[in-house]
Amino acid sequence: MNLSFWLNGVYRHEEVEPDTMLLDFLREKGCYSVKCGCETSNCGLCTVLMDGKPVLSCSMLALRAEGKKIVTMEGMQKEAEEFGAFLADEGAEQCGFCNPGFIMNIFAMENELEDPTEEEIKEYLAGNLCRCSGFVGQTRSILKYLEYKKTKKREEAEE
């Protein structure tokens, strides 16, 4: 079947089987940052943005992307580097396998929540599992990153 959608800012026409999942389809198109960690929508590794909202690409048919804007980490390299530096400075990127889904959800959170508390952050990201870091290093990096963004924004406003 035909599928027309935006992938990381590029409008594309693709052929897709009706039963292909968005996760497999995106990887087929070279978006290898999208990972799979379960079959039951429990781990959040496959998180991508659809029209700015986080979705689990493992449990969504590729066809659902029709007319939508899909963004994977391949389309947010600069932002990933920016946040990733904070994660790396905690050593909390560890194996890295959960990082792309987790980080994409942080970007979604930034869009959605104004100045979230630590509790709100944890709740928003509850669906993103990580077996290596024990989460606390991730939380430290998010708090530092949000603080940095705030300062940056303030400085930009002052200029």
Added chain:
Amino acid sequence: MSYVSKPVRKKDAMALVTGKPVFTNDLASKDCLIVKILRSPHANAWIEEIKTGTAKQVNGVVAVYTYKDVPRKRFTLAGQTYPELSPYDHYILDQRLRFVGDAVAIVAAETEAAAEKALKRIKVKYRVDEPVLDMHKAKDGKILVHPEEDWEAKIPVGADNKRNLCASGVEESGDVEKILGECKYTVDRTYHTKANQQAMMETFRTYCYKDYFGRLNVVSSTQVPFHVRRILGNALDIPSSKIRVIKPRIGGGFGAKQTAVTEIYPAFVTWMTGRPSKILYSRYESQICASPRHEMEIRVRAGADENGIVRALDVYTLSNAGAYGEHSPTTVGLSGHKSIALYRHTEAHRFAYDVVYTNVQAAGAYRGYGATQGIYAVESAINELAHMMKMDPVKLRELNMPMEGEPLPAYQDCITAPSCTMDQCMQRAKEMMNWDEKYPYKDMGNGKVRGVGVAMAMQGSSIAGIDVGGADMKLNEDGSYTLGLGCTDMGTGCDTILSQIAADCLETSIENIVVFGVDTDISPYDSGSYASATTYTTGMAVFQACQELRKKICALGAKMLEVNPEEVNFDGEFVFTDEEHKVSLKEVAIKGTCGNTQELQVTRTHCSPISPPPFMVGMAEVEVDKETGSVKVIDYAAVVDCGTPINPNLVRVQTEGGIVQGIGMALHEDVQYTEKGKIRNNSFMQYKIPSRLDIGDVRVEIRGSYEPSGPFGAKSIGELVINTPCPAIADAVYNATGVRVRELPITPEKVAMGILKQKLEK
């Protein structure tokens, strides 16, 4: 410039955080055949008849293999140094099926859909026998899991396949019964730990292809590339020289990938068909036919005198190997050796064990490797002893804990502790937790009660006299160095840690070290990353290789300066005799590539005769809901002695990660079976690992000793850190409620039932 003890950013960090294609399945070529396995629905069965004709006719199916097609030569999947202590009890495919999920047939197809379709078309007639599922009934029972004549234990470990014994033994020192008889206080308790899945986020996976020499290339998410090469040679019955194993980035291992869970299948397919192939285990498969922690039942008898000196410990472990014996004879040892050793005054101890085969999923290596189970049992028994004596459990430990230069009873890999700051760890943990104020509990007045609990732990640093670390250090033409490694960074950061060591030894910047691993064709031999060995063992190999390379650089520099090698110095940038007479590293490097007969490359192998233990103290504060019995860990304070922390950031995150895994083991994780032997917890839906909402604060500090036998004084950290949560939380729950749960996990049901029972008794 110095990097040791600095929180250096991991060298692969930016690739990981930006989602670069660096993992096995990102690298697999697009034309790979998809390999799938048909799995046994029965716990104990024989294949009477298997028909693959219609499966082979499915469009896109390239091959279907059954037990009739594979070599009849037994091997072990355990990634251990040869000769392995694990029994040779595996075929690639067998006519006898030993657990629900055991492999029945291999399918290779052009597409996943074709492979799935073929699986459904394989017709199997099973003869279903009664299984032995209860580990208590396995030893000398009438159902034998491995009665076959070609079963083999390469090393005497007290195994007897005609008795379902995978290993057994007794170790004794002193007269335990006599001393226990003299003790004023004794406890005799039995604790039960369950199987747990490592649940690394990247499931098991392997990709294979043949190269232009006709050799089998295996790209795999493994902790043990060199062992995998041998295992595949054994399994396929081909010389391992025909096999090359490459390890890319790994999405976590925690011991799971110390067993060759998936490699044999695509390796066999590619070897037979000549086509590239790959296998990706689903989460379901990673739950039902992987390599979880051994279920153990541990009876502890402990005795102390009236002053609180622990004088005797008697530990008996019954361990459940499951259907195959990977890591079974070895894990059990740690349950005694690394728990009894925590009590330095012990005058007599006994450690006995039986490891039995049953018809459940085979267990394997999981972070802690038996020590986790043993320490849960012994530390719990000591806590019970303290309560019996009405003594603060911290106090009891202060009287008995390991001390530098003092004995480590039962621990054969160091008679005394070569380095130890357990006392400082305890002191600091107490302060962090505000123990004296919080012990034992505080009623919050809203139906909730808070309690605190403590535990000590230790592990080893490598397997003494066995683990081999390798490092290959060479100077490149541009003055940079390449550090070739055979150990496996699985997110732990050893590529970076070892580069820090190299950079300091060579007095160069860490950016000037190119690190590379692992490719069995190129990397120096290394037993792999397990047994908390990497920083300690391979780190020492790196250290020695660098020292040797410095000598070679000096020799060539001296030749260029036309002086004797003894006359020059090297400061990382220049080889010199004085201000005027010097050559730069770059000049030496270039000289090394032109008209030179002396290699600027050193390979070093290291093995330590001892295994110095790292130590730690963990303290948990829990909040229990008296109504529902639910337990929440609101705070966890941990202080570790890992020797010199080469990278404090990575020590900290390893500790945090290990503690949270330990919390999962203590409170949630349980591999449960139906009475037919089927696993109930076959997805993340039923098998709940901790999420970020399940944990409170986890606070970690380091009080490192200096280990003389380690690189820059380092010991290990990776496994140690999973060992305290189970006993600390169990005692915190007891202190909060008076309910003692001796079977993990500590579920709300068990706590609520305990509270109810107390009420009824009153």
